[in-house]
Amino acid sequence: MARAVFLFNHDAAHQVSHLAPIAGAMARHHPEVETTVAYASQTVRAQIERLVRPEDAARIGWHELALPRPIAAATGVLDKIAPVTRLARLRLHQPLFKASDAVVSTERTCLRVKRRLRPGTAPLFIRVPHGTGDRSVTFHPDHRQFDLSLVAGPKLKEQLVANGVDAAKIEVTGYSKFEGIDFDAQPDFFGNGRPTIVYNPHFDPHLSSWYDAGPDVLRWFASEAGQAYNLIFAPHVMLFRKSVHISPEYKVGRVRPDIPDEARAAPNILIDTDGPRLFDMSYMLAADGYIGDASSQIYEFLMRPRPVFLLDPNAALGSQGEEVLPFLRTGPRVESINDLGSAIGGWDEIGPRYRAEQERLIAHTFALSEVPASQRAADAIAAAIARRNGAL
Numbered sequence: 228m229a230r231a232v233f234l235f236n237h238d239a240a241h242q243v244s245h246l247a248p249i250a251g252a253m254a255r256h257h258p259e260v261e262t263t264v265a266y267a268s269q270t271v272r273a274q275i276e277r278l279v280r281p282e283d284a285a286r287i288g289w290h291e292l293a294l295p296r297p298i299a300a301a302t303g304v305l306d307k308i309a310p311v312t313r314l315a316r317l318r319l320h321q322p323l324f325k326a327s328d329a330v331v332s333t334e335r336t337c338l339r340v341k342r343r344l345r346p347g348t349a350p351l352f353i354r355v356p357h358g359t360g361d362r363s364v365t366f367h368p369d370h371r372q373f374d375l376s377l378v379a380g381p382k383l384k385e386q387l388v389a390n391g392v393d394a395a396k397i398e399v400t401g402y403s404k405f406e407g408i409d410f411d412a413q414p415d416f417f418g419n420g421r422p423t424i425v426y427n428p429h430f431d432p433h434l435s436s437w438y439d440a441g442p443d444v445l446r447w448f449a450s451e452a453g454q455a456y457n458l459i460f461a462p463h464v465m466l467f468r469k470s471v472h473i474s475p476e477y478k479v480g481r482v483r484p485d486i487p488d489e490a491r492a493a494p495n496i497l498i499d500t501d502g503p504r505l506f507d508m509s510y511m512l513a514a515d516g517y518i519g520d521a522s523s524q525i526y527e528f529l530m531r532p533r534p535v536f537l538l539d540p541n542a543a544l545g546s547q548g549e550e551v552l553p554f555l556r557t558g559p560r561v562e563s564i565n566d567l568g569s570a571i572g573g574w575d576e577i578g579p580r581y582r583a584e585q586e587r588l589i590a591h592t593f594a595l596s597e598v599p600a601s602q603r604a605a606d607a608i609a610a611a612i613a614r615r616n617g618a619l
Contacts, residue, residue, distance in 0.1 A: 229612050230261040232324060232350075234332040236292060236313050238267055240274040241464045242333040242357040244506055248403040248601035249331070249355065249377075249608070251279035254286035256602060257609040263288040265323060267316065274506070278407075290323060292316040307469065314339060324350060328612045333357040335369045351375065351611055355604065359383055359402065359592050360523030361552045375611050377604045380594040382553075398607045401600025402593050404508075410531050414513040416459065416497050422574060423457040424448075425514035427522050428538075430466040432481035433474045434521035436538040437466060443564045444518065444538070445490035452568065453495070460490070460498045461510040463522055467500040516574045517558075518567070520544060525554050526592050532585040534577035536561060536570050556584045 233250040235243060254262040264287050266272045272291070276284050294302065294315055305311040317324075317340050324330050324340045329351040341349050351374040359379045370376065371392050378384050379402040388394050417423065426444055428437040436444075448458040466472075466483065473480040490496050504510055511517075511527050516534040519525050521544065525535065535558030539545050542562060549555045558581050561567045570577070596603065 228261050229259065229328040229616060230263055230326070231329045231331060231608055231612065232263045232265050232290075232327045234330055234337055235264065235266040235271050235275065236316055236332070236336065237271070237334065238312070239464050239468065239501075240271055240503070241506055243271060243274045244278060244404040245357045246331065246333050246355055246403075247275045247278040248406050248599075249604045250275070250287060251283035252403075252599065252601035252605035253608060254283045255280070256605050258286075260328075260609055260612060261288060262286065263290055263323070263327070265290045265292055265320065267292050267313075274503070290320070292320050294319060307471075310336060328615060329353055329608055331355060331608060335367060335373075338369055338372050341372065351615055353377065353608060353611065355403075356383060358523035359526050360521070361386075361554055375607070377607055379600075380592045382588075382591045399594045400603040400607055401596055403599070403601040403604060404527070405530070405593070406599055406601055408508055408512075410512070412512050414509055416513055417457045417495065419457065419495075421455060421457050421495070422515045423459060423513055424516045424518060424571065424574070425459040425461055425510050425528070426518040427510075427524050427528075428462045428466065428519065429521040430463045430472055430483075431474050431477070431521055432472045433477035433479040434543050435466070436518075436520040436540055437462065438481050438484060439540040440538060440564060440567075442484050442487045442490075444567065445496065446487055447564055447568055448496055449487075449489045449493035454493070456495065456571065458496045459510045459514060460486070460496060460500075461505055462500060463524075464501055464505050516571070516577075525557065526589065529557060529585050529589050530593075532578065532582045532589075534558060534574045535581065535585070536567060536574075536577070538562075538567060553588055557581055557588060 233246055250262055250264055302312040302315045313336055321340055325344055327350045330337055331353045333355050341352050353375045354373040355377050376397045377400045384397050384399055387397055428441055429435040432438055447453045471482050517528045518536045518538055520538055537558055537560040539560050539562055545560055559570050561570055
């Protein structure tokens with residue numbers, strides 16, 4: 228029997244929702260293919276099981292990417308410099324991948340396995356991007372080495388083709404993270420009737436607003452003026468995993484500032500740096516407005532068009548321009564806390580002004596269909612395996 232391995236080789240769970248629904252759909256719709264989930268930790272497995280149906284989980288073969296204790300201890304120390312633990316898992320569990328017909332992953336480190344295997348013996352390597360962002364790191368030359376990329380919509384396909392990926396190796400299958408999400412829901416985490424803003428800074432030390440302005444954003448919301456609003460501080464989960472961040476793309480390294488004490492004490496500020504609601508869109512649905520920078524979560528937020536404020540204190544985003552970063556068209560770009568405070572004061576007027584552009588970008592970013600994205604992706608994977616094995 229053919230086998231597809233769904234690879235969850237990350238210690239954080241932020242990529243799980245992009246791949247787990249596809250693994251579930253594969254087990255459900257394609258019994259001719261053995262579905263195996265290879266996972267990094269029990270925490271990651273638990274998140275996967277929350278996102279797949281129990282009957283699908285029972286059809287899945289589960290494989291923990293465990294490391295011997297001495298190796299895990301040594302690689303854990305080195306993870307502050309490079310993803311050594313992830314690479315060690317790939318090396319130690321290479322026999323699993325070699326014995327498979329397809330390896331499906333959200334990240335490109337799996338290509339290390341492909342390079343080590345003898346040509347003609349490697350499985351298909353299939354990529355499902357974890358997000359739909361615009362920044363240049365969305366593309367890497369390694370992406371040309373995948374046998375197939377399954378993307379959310381025409382925007383990302385166009386980006387990949389423009390960067391030299393063969394169009395025949397790209398299929399638009401939709402965004403499986405959206406399955407089961409009620410976009411009309413608006414959770415209320417405060418119960419005080421005030422407008423709620425979510426602040427979602429990225430971790431990249433060059434593009435993120437957190438390093439130069441983030442603590443001051445929290446201080447402003449803790450101040451008398453800012454207490455007219457609620458703030459959900461929901462950064463990219465990787466921001467607070469390290470105290471020092473290095474951007475290989477921009478050759479920049481910076482120490483991450485801490486959260487100010489006055490923000491932790493403010494009753495109108497909810498702070499969550501590693502909880503499960505960072506991944507299930509609860510905060511994106513709860514907010515009336517969004518403050519962000521380089522995170523692709525802006526597109527998830529805009530599935531229900533609302534006011535967006537782009538915080539760019541060192542002009543790292545503005546210098547790239549709207550052609551490179553189309554999300555810059557979704558709301559005003561501000562470079563200082565004073566300008567941000569003034570812009571937020573007109574938050575209810577900002578939404579209508581940018582709504583048409585937000586809707587246009589969303590339609591270009593996500594290919595919606597009556598057929599679930601997870602099923603479309605599972606069908607594409609099954610068809611690719613059949614072609615590989617000469618069944619088609």
